[in-house]
Amino acid sequence: MRKILIIGIGAGNPDYVTVQAINALNQADVFFIPDKGTEKAALGRLRKDICERFIERSDYRLVPVPIPERAPAGTNYRGSVDEWHARIAHDYEGLFTEELGDGECGAFLVWGDPTLYDSTLRIVEHIRARGFALEYDVIPGISSVQALAARHRVALNRIGEPVLITTGRKLAEGFPNNLDSVVVMLDGDQAFKSVAGEDLDIYWGAYLGTKDEILIAGKLSEVMGDIERIRREAREEMGWIMDTYLLRRRDED
Ligand SMILES: C[S@@+](CC[C@H](N)C(=O)[O-])C[C@H]1O[C@@H](n2cnc3c(N)ncnc32)[C@H](O)[C@@H]1O
Structure with missing residues (x-):
């Protein structure tokens, strides 16, 4: 066999x-x-x-x-x-x-x-x-999810709460009402822009674990422009990109 x-x-x-x-x-x-x-x-x-x-x-x-x-x-x-x-x-x-x-x-x-x-x-x-x-x-x-959380030194879930792992395509349909922590993978379109009206923090990482790793964290509405620009420049320079991010509601903790 x-x-x-x-x-x-x-x-x-x-x-x-x-x-x-x-x-x-x-x-x-x-x-x-x-x-x-x-x-x-x-x-x-x-x-x-x-x-x-x-x-x-x-x-x-x-x-x-x-x-x-x-x-x-x-x-x-x-x-x-x-x-x-x-x-x-x-x-x-x-x-x-x-x-x-x-x-x-x-x-x-x-x-x-x-x-x-x-x-x-x-x-x-x-x-x-x-x-x-x-x-x-x-x-x-x-996984890149574990690498992301470790590099940002952030827990994926709030105490006793769930975390959703999903795709950019799904996030573009809206940030789920009943959740406060969402990890997004496979997002070629920066779907975080579609939820910029929500009060969220973002923990973003590209090329995690490699020598080209890039990490950015902060209030989504304040850092998303930087992420878009840095992502675009890195992608042009390298010819490819892989990025993952955690979105978290800002109201508690
Ligand atoms: C086809 S999935 C594979 C996921 C993989 N099996 C894992 O456990 O991470 C590819 C997606 O994983 C994420 N990804 C994988 N490696 C990554 C890395 N080193 N840095 C950032 N994101 C990564 C990106 O969201 C990318 O679009």
Whole structure:
């Protein structure tokens, strides 16, 4: 039986790699390295650095995996993602057949934590559902959410209260009435602007854990212009950006 390890490598700093992840890295015969363009070229380098730093055996193989473009979502976001995952699952199945001998172990190095806004688990489940015999394990990693909170030295939740983790797309529908702490990921449009009328603090972080890390915190209405400008400049200079932020109501605590 072929085996796949889905290994969380943390969100940017090689020091985030856990002992469990290092042990898993040393079990794998083949690493599948997704290739998704400029942003991902930088992430691909980090993945290779992690392999060089933590893997003691010298006989592992790196296999680049071209990732197809997702069709524009239109009105059916869920449908377009499902269709994209099915195409990737089909390609992965071919790769596993070609690159992974029976009894061999393959690995995906997943940015941050594999259980948070990442499709690898869903795709591997999809492959199994098609009848392809495959075992798999998941190794947790330090997500960008944890890195953000640690770098700002702020708790994600208020005492005894919930915290919502959501996307820029969802935040654009409004800040939830019944919550005071919301973490936003996958926000290409700076959706915090759409909730600027609320009395909120923002704790924003880009390139967390890397040497290019940027942190900004303050009252949303006062710092959002700076965040927009600094984000735009950094993105132009680097060619890519990943940012995450916590929004918190200002009224208590
Ligand atoms: C596809 S999700 C992957 C999340 C990842 N699995 C995790 O645990 O952080 C990508 C989003 O994660 C956030 N992100 C990931 N790494 C980041 C980093 N180093 N700095 C800031 N945000 C990051 C951004 O919001 C980005 O749009």
